[in-house]
């Protein structure tokens with residue numbers, strides 16, 4: 001229906017145009033061709049003048065009307081240290097080209113008006129004029145040279161990389177359809193190695209877990225940065241071209257698959273400071289939600305943002321991320337709350353190259369736990385309360401050989417036995433009910449003996465230890481489930497005297 005109506009309108013308009021043409025033809029015949037042509041010329045000239053005035057007015061009025069939304073002016077001065085240099089460059093270019101733009105438009109339309117065709121005037125032709133050619137070649141050349149050279153100067157200043165020994169922090173932004181992985185260096189202030197070959201479902205950007213620099217690196221969902229700190233962003237992409245764009249900081253760099261790019265910048269205004277500056281402008285004192293005039297105002301809702309400035313696919317818009325610039329203290333508090341990707345996602349899984357090793361933090365936490373349990377058992381009475389289960393003592397499947405990682409918890413026990421020289425203990429091995437009961441009995445005895453040997457090797461007197469195997473006779477959980485069987489396969493120690 002709409003299409004039909006549209007077609008009808010087009011046809012009717014065509015008819016109108018043809019009719020008007022016919023009318024003026026007839027009028028021309030009546031009044032004489034030339035006279036009509038003259039009046040048309042005059043009218044066209046006048047309309048040119050009107051167009052010029054309306055056009056320039058519209059440009060100026062809209063420019064003033066939207067002035068609070070532009071980057072580079074008033075409320076949106078650059079929030080980074082290098083940003084003002086870029087703003088200056090843009091403003092100088094805008095002034096130079098803007099001046100030429102206005103002058104040429106005035107001349108263009110004024111001339112069309114002033115010299116519109118007339119019977120009383122004859123056109124004069126200038127086939128060639130050296131002076132004119134020289135002037136309009138040299139003047140733009142000089143202006144362009146000035147703009148390009150000063151632009152290059154700004155570019156070199158802005159794109160200067162960090163040097164060894166500089167005080168800076170490096171983060172990494174890896175783009176993909178459609179999102180960013182933002183990686184922080186963690187406490188060591190160094191990003192670990194990564195390779196696209198290691199990318200998998202468990203390792204989104206292919207970090208090499210053997211590189212210890214990776215262990216404290218964390219991925220963040222929002223970008224939080226300390227004010228006044230020099231930040232180097234390493235920018236890469238996993239699939240197609242993306243673009244790392246922080247408009248308020250005048251940071252914009254392509255994320256190119258296979259070719260890391262970078263940007264160095266120093267944020268100089270916190271989010272809070274930027275909001276406060278916005279609050280001085282009427283434009284930002286409007287309610288953010290027109291239906292809720294008493295609610296938050298626009299300036300209160302302001303946030304820096306990261307946008308992908310490359311049309312990278314149909315989900316492109318969803319690559320927006322919030323950027324928060326905070327004080328050094330707030331930044332530290334935020335970092336405290338972040339979890340290293342390795343420790344939260346990789347530690348203890350099949351991909352963990354350090355499965356046989358405990359890190360200092362883990363040792364101190366687990367030792368504190370062990371000591372607390374031991375103290376509780378020493379204070380309590382009764383066989384059950386005096387029995388403690390090793391959480392991290394394990395054996396190679398089907399054998400009595402201790403896994404390397406068992407040394408840590410057994411080490412805690414050695415420390416405790418040294419601390420309390422009168423303490424004697426019973427070491428007990430238990431199995432689940434799979435397989436032959438007699439074999440399980442032998443295995444549990446051998447395992448208790450392995451622990452016994454370990455302690456003796458560490459200098460504990462054999463008289464303080466007793467190794468017993470209970471086989472499958474004392475389950476603590478349901479042997480019908482895998483979970484229960486895992487619980488039943490255990491090594492314990494019981495405080496006999498303390």
Ligand SMILES: [Cu+2]
Nearest residue numbers: 242308312319
């Ligand atoms: Cu993108």
